[in-house]
Amino acid sequence: MILHKKFKYDISVSKEVIWWNYWDHEHLDIVHSGYKSADIIYENEKVYLGYFTVKAPFVPFLSFSFPIMGVYENENTYVVHSFQYSIPSKFTFTTKEKDNGQTEIEMDYKFHLKGLKIFFYPFINFFIKKWNHKVWKEDLPLKKRRQMVLDLGFKDFHGLPDQIKDRVRKDKIQFKLPIPRPRKSPRDQYILNKNISNFEK
Ligand SMILES: [Fe+2]
Structure with a gap:
């Protein structure tokens, strides 16, 4: 049995900012109260593998x-x-840019339930809606603030232009993966990625 849920939102930010928010793993356990920890095991310009711990x-x-x-x-x-x-799950997020400067985002959630796990259907059905709305609300100020500062010419790790007259965005917003993280980020603490040996003193 497949549990299938869809949510749609319109937001006045670019799709590049929406994707930045999804791929900015750094904020997960700081902004979202449901996360306890999040290890990013591997990441490149197209994919990441993580191991997350969330509150039940x-x-x-x-x-x-x-x-x-x-x-x-x-x-x-x-x-x-x-x-x-x-329980295998597949979430698909798609964006569509609209003429009025808004971006539509569709979130499509699928869970494969079989055997006794079918009894989880009503619970997941209820919980996924609650989780989706909660996470959307928690992320909203981040996306809006990011769009605002990018429109003022903000550059990551450099900040805003010194001169107020220069605080306008000149180029199209770029989105490039992976998003740089500070050195020693809590996301990069996966034990097997560390250069540790039993023979090391
Ligand atoms: Fe988030």
Whole structure:
């Protein structure tokens, strides 16, 4: 059985800012109260593999972990594969730019439920809507603020132009993966990626 849910939002930011928000792993456990930890195991210009730990719904003192893979399929499509409680899921996010400067984003969630896991259907059905609205609300100020500063000529790791008269965006907004992270970022602490040996002192 496939549980299939779709959500649509219009937002007055560019698709590049929407994708930046999805691929900015740095904010996950700072902005979203549901995340406990998030290791990024591998990442390149098209894909990442992560291992996330989130608080269990309704029992926040319990948490569960799962592997997750994100794929930037093309400039309008981002796909996430995951396995929460061994339930395979596929989330597809697509963007469409509109004439009025808005971007439409469609979020398509699919869960494959079989055997006894079919009993989870009503629970996931309820929870995914709650989770989607919560995460959307938590991310909204980040996206709007990012769009605002980019329109003022902000450059990552450089800031805004010194002169106020220069604070206008001159180029099209670029989106390039992977998004640079600070050195020693909490996202880059996956133990097997460290150069540690039992023989090391
Ligand atoms: Fe987020």
